[in-house]
Amino acid sequence: MKSEYSKWYHPYKPAKEYNKKVAYFSMEFGIHQSFNIYSGGLGFLAGSHMRSGFELKQNMIGVGMLWKYGYYDQARNEDQTLKVEFNEKHFDFLEDTGIEVEIKLHDNPHVKVRAYVLKPEIFGTVPMYFLSTDVEGNDHLSRTITNHLYDSNPVTRVSQSIVLGIGGAKVVEALGGADTYHLNEGHALPAFYYLRDRGVKKSQMVFTTHTPEKAGNEERDARHLNRCGFFGRTLSQEEIEKEMVNGGKINYTISALRMSKKANAVSKLHAIVANDMWKDYEGVSKIIPITNAQNQKFWQDETIKKAWTKKNIKAYKKRKTELKTELFDTVLQQTGKTFNPNVLTVVWARRFAEYKRADLLLHDFDRFKRLLSNQKYPIQIIWAGKPYPFDYNAIDVFNHLVHQSKSQPNIAVLVGYEIDLSKKLKCGSDVWLNTPRITREASGTSGMTAAMNGSVNVSTNDGWIPEFQEDGKNCFVLPALDHHLPTWDQDNIDANNLYDILETKVAPTYYDNPEKWQKIVYQGMDDVIPEFTTQRMADDYYKKLF
Template sequence: MKAIRRFTVRPVLPEPLHPLSDLARNLRWSWHAETRDLFQAVDPACWAACGDPVRLLGDVPAGRLAELAGDDRFLRRLTAAADDLRDYLSGDRWYQRRSRQDALPAAVAYFSPEFGITAALPQYSGGLGILAGDHLKAASDLGVPLIGVGLLYRHGYFRQSLSRDGWQQEHYPVLDPHELPLVRIEEPDGTPAQVMLALPGARFLRARIWLAQVGRVPLLLLDSDVEENDLSERGVTDRLYGGGSEHRLLQEMLLGIGGVRAVRTYCRLTGHPEPEVFHTNEGHAGFLGLERINELSAGGGPSGLDFDAALEAVRAGTVFTTHTPVPAGIDRFDRDLVARHFGPAAELPRIDVGRILRLGRETYPGGEAHLFNMAVMGLRLAQRANGVSLLHGEVSREMFAGLWPGFDAEEVPITSVTNGVHAPTWVAPEVLRLEAGRQADAADAADAADDTGEGAERWDAAAGLADPDLWQLRRTLRERLVSEVRERLRASWRQRGADTAELGWIDSVLDPDVLTIGFARRVPSYKRLTLMLRDRERLTELLLHPERPVQIVVAGKAHPADDSGKRLIQELVRFADDPRVRHRIVFLPDYGMAMAQKLYPGCDIWLNNPLRPLEACGTSGMKAALNGCLNLSVLDGWWDEWFEPDFGWAIPTADAAALDVDRRDDIEAAALYDLLEQRVTPRFYERGQQGLPDRWIEMVRRTLTRLGPKVLAGRMVREYVERLYAPAAGAHRALDPDAARELAAWKARLHRAWPGVSVDHVETSAALPGAELGTALALRVRVGLGDLGPDDVVVQAVSGRVDSEDRITGASVVPLKPVAGPDTEGRWSYEGPLALDRTGPFGYTVRVLPAHRLLASPAEPGLVAVPSEELVEGAGVLMR
């Protein structure tokens, strides 16, 4: 019979075991090996089945708990683990020591639509969420006072299985917050703390606030499934990336606007410092800036700022990270839909709806006037923005250059911070111990390394490992993966309808002595899951080679609405079902964190073959590398930045734009097969004098010692602190109400006066082009400033090599100084040297940019004045 109501009965722990509850509710256990070992000792079978301390404590029989309460050895371990957590939460770490020297923010609020912390809290779909989870964990290890903000999805993303013919099927289990490692935030009277949004039609969207404690970092998750809501509002936080446009809009309003209100509530109830910096992880949370403007605007706070001044104050303390390398990956809503949800009859009634809509307007060439672009709004509401690898930074500057007309793409104010991964989460404990050069707790070693602020010490220790030890470790991890694959494959075939009697062949699937390739990620078309199938006979020969075989483990989920992605999975599954090769290639359904943590250490090669440059970063290869797995990848994302032949192989790409899709894929697949046949497999199987693959082992060692320190999340978070959070906090403090009004008024005056700014005359001290290397020309410029003065602008000479279209490359920028003016026509004269420091085709131009002490970048206002095409300087050279 089916129950008519579901609720959770909490276990009553004996007094000596009470610390288990605190250990279970702090998600540090997910990356702290000793704490996980402690929970495993409670009930090994139950732990193996669930891997979740909260569920474990609810399932363990009372008799077993009573037994443990009298077990002195267990209680000593429990006391040690509880003391270790207490020390971890209270001690000074890198951030606290750094704060004594630098003016770092009191707190940072980090907003993301998904967080991959642990499989026990399934609130993630892919790389964006996993990155957000690693960001929080590394911040905790470093002591960064972060507050995470997200949504609590009652069905998570989805669970994946396969039909008999290999078609992806989705399942949405119901998640009970009371059965998750969460605590409900409550008001002093014990009632649940809530945030509320106004909806059109005099309706309201209410959400409770749940707390997931991620080490030192609180993660606030908003849940709309509360009884006070109508049925449609209760479903707003039902599924991650589910529903139609309005459903997604409400999710993003709740995340951004409701998230700020949740942060304020949490700080009020706990005394946590208020954030000085707000970090928007992708555009989904962009509405947070509107709520902060609302707080500062007239009637909404003690400062009483108007919209423009409040916008400047908000921008100063906001960081925006884009993860999207293509416009199609950005959330865009119909402007009319957005307009209905704001204004007097809905949310943020004090803010003019037209001002809101202009923030998300695509004003660049090719932009669609009827759409509201969340990434565009995110960029306009943030003074600092970044991509997630060097290459992605370049792609982002090109993609969003239209928001800064008149500037070359390289000058667009979007920098890059290359992603990193949290080693204690993703690295096999045996690897961490070896890298530390001692038999110690893996997570403690990782904590110590991250806490130093450097992280390289323990990775360098791997250089001294003996070849036999390193090779035996790699085989042990491969063997463990083989067992995991067989278990999961058998379960998958049973789900597909196979009988146990049909599955004897699974016992011979994969071989712990065969070169193992991993390919696991989301399955959009640009990641090209099936590129390896372009020449099936050639792939089959690789799989079945009598002397140098390979085996491939594949996993990944397609979005439920992406039938093209599902067809790619089906194509791969049908190939892997072929009895000729099914012992050498497998597809494992339901890819998630638990599977990934077994997959990365057990693979020898991590394969990545996206369409370049559509992979913003691609952190799965980083996690593999930290386990001694070599990368075989297209030069995209982070691999483009840090590839060296010592770390793996680069798959050549067909960059000719004229190639059709099939021809391009054929070329790149052939290059992949060539690498495997001619370079990868020979190196794995060739043996030296000791019977070991000496050259392969050396590549593994160099990957661990030289690449390892670069890809750590601790390095990434330190970069965010030093390059983005600290400057944003400084700008936030500088933009007090008076300064915000000053800057807003200056920008308004600037935009009114800018049509009167011009470059009227440019001349040099010598005739061109007969110039010699090492000489310096005296440059004299007359500019019209209209109603502006020299304090409002900077005049620059920009010079460098020029290409065939007279575009300056590798530009040098030199400010010119005002020497006279204004003349009778209101023009000012500027002078300065023009150094001829490069041979070959050389060119220069002059430009006028806005200048103000509170601007983070002269490009910020998006205004520039350059010479007209008709302007000819005295020597007769056309200025461009």
């Protein structure tokens, strides 16, 4: 039986200014801890967007993938190092829409894709449709396409893009079609090719680019993609040559920029970097900045919010101590270490990508040890985050931190970095440490939700930070450096500045001048809300992009 969600349907009358029908495609969504089908920031951002779309009564739907094993479950080996587990997921809150479409994949012209709906009342999002090929009638290989988010097999990865793009576009057609098709990153690029052939105009297609990292801007052999069914049909030699760049390749980002009427970067700095990155390619659309944000209602602790609104320092401190204690229960459970709520607590937590430099604090090991053993200004440090399960360099960094933590009572490395732990870390930290190499972090959003909960950002001046920072007033920022320097030199300079800031500014302010510290905490909250909330961002997308 088909539900009301087998056609374009919202349980509310869309607000007048958000009446345009928008289909938002994303490979991952981070909506709730129980729905663990995301890997990191891209998913957290998309999930917050879907929540704010609902709160603002926008006429939008989300289109994503139903990952049978999610991303991966982060556990530990016998020696505490990282263990990657793939466990089957069950989501009883999803409903079968009855919508099933067919796509051509490689030599199989009849791969079935089924759509499941997440209704708005479950988690407070716009209606969302999740696609699966684990469908009766599909052959074994086809059924495994939606097993793993960002599968390590390149052919499977291409198939995933086709399922999300073409399968997703066909599902949207079955729902009644959209006025605007929005690709959140290039993963769903096949949607644009398919829609273009169906007469959907360039004015109806928009695109968000999320990363200046080369690895994040997929590029694959054009002829191989043509054989896979990437374009929705087999392109002629002449047609495919029009799409090629860089010696016979299809660059997902360049193709999306060429086919969309308008595109956006995810911070003002990123817009400058992105426009410069793609300026030499013909026919690319203009890239405007719409800075990322996060959903305040979901991420901000309610008691913290009340204390901040009333500027009630006593209530704030009481709640902060409770939140630190909750976080330290997790530290105790995972590591057997007892952390003290009265001690300055620094957290580094995000994806373990190389440019984010999880181990920057260990760059000068003698200074790191000095920082840890400072009796006058004691410190506790927590690391958490998920490396890509097949990025062995990142896993090595994670494991290196684990081994270091064994001999130090005041450092801990946590596993299971998903929404619940992320929230605990943001609520229970005093300092949110953010250390990407300059210009490499398109936006970053974890520091926003940390600031909403009174955690003070200590950061390089990258991503969203230049739009927020007032050094010493609402955060602490590492001095600018020349990002063209060799990475070792950049790391050296940044590490020394980071030690200086922690030793001479952060710790002394926290311990010797609690009034000033409280002022910085509140100023951070004042400046992050509402400017960096997804209510503002979701409104911007309708006004500036759609």
